[in-house]
Amino acid sequence: MNSVTYKFSNASTQYYFASGFATLKRLVDPKNAIIITDDNIFNAQTSRFKGWNTIVLKPGEEYKVQATVDSIIEQLIAAGADRKTTLIGIGGGVITDITGYTASVYMRGISFGFLPTTVLAMVDAGIGGKNGVDVGVYKNLVGTIRQPGFILYDHNFLNSLPDSEWTNGFAEIIKHACIKDAAMFKELQAGSLLKYRKSRKLMEELIRRNALIKIKVVQKDEFEKGDRRLLNFGHTLGHALENQYELSHGQAISIGMTYASQISAQLKGFRDTEKVVHVLEQYGLPTYAEFDKKKVLEVLKMDKKRERKEMNFVLLDKIGKGVVYPIPLTTLEKIISAL
Numbered sequence: 001m002n003s004v005t006y007k008f009s010n011a012s013t014q015y016y017f018a019s020g021f022a023t024l025k026r027l028v029d030p031k032n033a034i035i036i037t038d039d040n041i042f043n044a045q046t047s048r049f050k051g052w053n054t055i056v057l058k059p060g061e062e063y064k065v066q067a068t069v070d071s072i073i074e075q076l077i078a079a080g081a082d083r084k085t086t087l088i089g090i091g092g093g094v095i096t097d098i099t100g101y102t103a104s105v106y107m108r109g110i111s112f113g114f115l116p117t118t119v120l121a122m123v124d125a126g127i128g129g130k131n132g133v134d135v136g137v138y139k140n141l142v143g144t145i146r147q148p149g150f151i152l153y154d155h156n157f158l159n160s161l162p163d164s165e166w167t168n169g170f171a172e173i174i175k176h177a178c179i180k181d182a183a184m185f186k187e188l189q190a191g192s193l194l195k196y197r198k199s200r201k202l203m204e205e206l207i208r209r210n211a212l213i214k215i216k217v218v219q220k221d222e223f224e225k226g227d228r229r230l231l232n233f234g235h236t237l238g239h240a241l242e243n244q245y246e247l248s249h250g251q252a253i254s255i256g257m258t259y260a261s262q263i264s265a266q267l268k269g270f271r272d273t274e275k276v277v278h279v280l281e282q283y284g285l286p287t288y289a290e291f292d293k294k295k296v297l298e299v300l301k302m303d304k305k306r307e308r309k310e311m312n313f314v315l316l317d318k319i320g321k322g323v324v325y326p327i328p329l330t331t332l333e334k335i336i337s338a339l
């Protein structure tokens with residue numbers, strides 16, 4: 001039961017990499033725990049949930065809303081959940097976000113942990129403590145920052161992951177490479193989705209490497225005053241597109257990274273836009289796309305990364321080196337209108 005503990009400002013999280021579902025019983029007593037998962041995972045793996053109290057949600061980003069949290073809270077009350085109860089989110093980013101948020105507000109905060117089941121949740125969504133819900137087209141507008149007590153990795157969940165979920169996760173992996181890890185960018189250029197899917201060992205290494213990139217960034221800047229903003233590469237435009245065009249998160253940020261690279265070329269002399277675009281396409285992700293610039297600009301103005309009249313946009317100096325670059329909204333409007 002090997003684990004490694006990483007400390008954040010107010011809490012520590014134990015990471016059980018390359019572990020298994022069976023370990024969960026050693027971490028939490030099922031009598032004092034409630035699992036939150038979704039229909040897809042529950043129906044595909046029903047036997048695993050035997051002996052656990054489980055709340056099963058409808059799958060999908062459209063359910064990452066306050067109404068779902070209210071319904072979970074009612075079920076927690078009915079189940080007699082108290083301050084000794086631990087919530088366990090088993091699922092992708094929607095489940096980890098909702099579980100973390102509900103646990104952060106229920107009785108002013110109870111313990112929680114995750115068993116992420118998608119590549120995206122394993123390398124990104126499950127890590128970092130930000131959790132919350134969407135409000136209309138505004139992604140993650142309401143939430144808290146609170147770290148899970150543990151994250152348990154069981155790669156068996158990846159066996160039944162649909163193709164679209166693999167590409168979704170690789171968008172965040174490519175993002176990490178672009179902003180922090182030029183060597184990993186090269187490895188991704190030389191690899192393929194198939195190669196990673198076929199090798200459990202390669203995938204376990206890639207997941208751990210990406211989890212560590214994110215953990216280290218968050219450790220240094222949990223409350224996003226500085227370097228943590230780099231993790232938003234591709235997300236400013238991506239989030240504005242995601243709910244408007246019903247794109248997956250990976251698809252949306254892939255388009256966002258494409259245009260952020262182009263903007264980096266304009267404002268920072270970045271020379272490798274085509275390399276970024278090529279890697280995204282290599283992993284089955286969309287790049288250049290038609291979108292309604294006016295609508296996107298309206299949503300952008302509500303983005304959390306906006307500070308008064310400036311937007312903290314993440315650009316690339318070079319591959320492996322992201323930088324936060326404040327762009328006045330008026331300039332951004334001109335740049336986006338001209339894309």
Ligand code: GLY
Binds near residue numbers: 124125126127128131
């Ligand atoms: N839960 C995702 C993050 O903290 O970035």
